[in-house]
Amino acid sequence: xxxxxxxxxxxxxxxxxxxxxxxxxxxxxxxGITNDRFIRTTDAFHKETxxxxxxxxxxxxxxxxxxxxxxxxxxxxRFFTETEMVxxxxxIHGTELEYRSEQNYFFRMEKYRGWxxxxxxxxxxxxxxxxxxNEVLSLLESGALExxxxxxxxxxLTWGIDLPFDSNYVCYVWFDALLNYCTAIGLYHDEPRFKKxxxxxxxxxxxxxxxxxxxxxxxxxxxxxxxxPRHIIAHGWWxxxxxxxxxxxxxxxxxxxxxxK
Numbered sequence: 001x002x003x004x005x006x007x008x009x010x011x012x013x014x015x016x017x018x019x020x021x022x023x024x025x026x027x028x029x030x031x032g033i034t035n036d037r038f039i040r041t042t043d044a045f046h047k048e049t050x051x052x053x054x055x056x057x058x059x060x061x062x063x064x065x066x067x068x069x070x071x072x073x074x075x076x077x078r079f080f081t082e083t084e085m086v087x088x089x090x091x092i093h094g095t096e097l098e099y100r101s102e103q104n105y106f107f108r109m110e111k112y113r114g115w116x117x118x119x120x121x122x123x124x125x126x127x128x129x130x131x132x133x134n135e136v137l138s139l140l141e142s143g144a145l146e147x148x149x150x151x152x153x154x155x156x157l158t159w160g161i162d163l164p165f166d167s168n169y170v171c172y173v174w175f176d177a178l179l180n181y182c183t184a185i186g187l188y189h190d191e192p193r194f195k196k197x198x199x200x201x202x203x204x205x206x207x208x209x210x211x212x213x214x215x216x217x218x219x220x221x222x223x224x225x226x227x228x229p230r231h232i233i234a235h236g237w238w239x240x241x242x243x244x245x246x247x248x249x250x251x252x253x254x255x256x257x258x259x260x261k
Contacts, residue, residue, distance in 0.1 A: 001077065001248075003159040013159040014042060031259060039184045041177060049183045050176050051164040053224065054150075057107065058165050062223050065166075068104045068149050071097040075248040077173050078212075083144060092208050093248055105151040105169060112219040113145050119218070125231065127214050132207060132234040136214045148216055150175040178217045182226070201229040208244075210234045 006016035021040065028034075039046065057063045070079040073090040080090065080097060090097055117140050120126055120133065127133040139145065151169040152160065160170030179187075181201070186193035205213050214232050221228060238245040238253075245252055 001074065003157060027255060030256060037184065039180065041180050045189055046180055046183045047161050049188050050161050050171060050179050052188060053179060054171065055164045057223060062108050063105055065103060065105050069101040072100045073097055079149060081144060102153055104149045105163065106147040107150045109148040109219045110145050112222055113140055115222065116140060116218055127232045132210055174212050174216060178220065198227065202231045202233060203229050204233045207234045207236055
């Protein structure tokens, strides 16, 4: 999405993001929101740590190359299985999906399915509320889980972190973005700081990214030998006329207008 938006403006993706981020920072200042540290996933330390993790997983045969064919949503930046689709469309945006077939790299996520089922059952409040815990268990126990495609070929996407073992590909945004939870607080470059903060981590997320956090993220952490977050807490959507508020759909509320009101 970022690359397409930048191209439409005749800009490089990084320059486009440099403009966008200033608006977010100005918004937080007006809303009285502060932070101890502000990072972007284009920061050098984050990219270095992501590459270190990718190389480690590849060296341990946790990442492999194969052909992938499936239905892709540009808005979600992910593939959907036919069982996840609604009337042949994206279950989140209701838009047409693109059928794609290409060589990519995969993380061996499926092999951790049994472990994850056991972990969720042994820790009943790990995913909250219960309806979302049951939703994740249903997905895992259905056997529908597959290995995770973690790359995009540069032939169609250049915006991203290069795979350290194949410069023809960039890292899939969700694999890269999830890792910023750990890189931001010191993983592999400030271990005392990382251990201090990670021991208290809870994830509060929207329900549409429940799978990425409760399945992708947990298996990534387990493969890296890192502890799980204490809880993954999912909430419903902000609705406008009974439809999810979404930048892609354009039905958003201006928070600055709401603040002034």
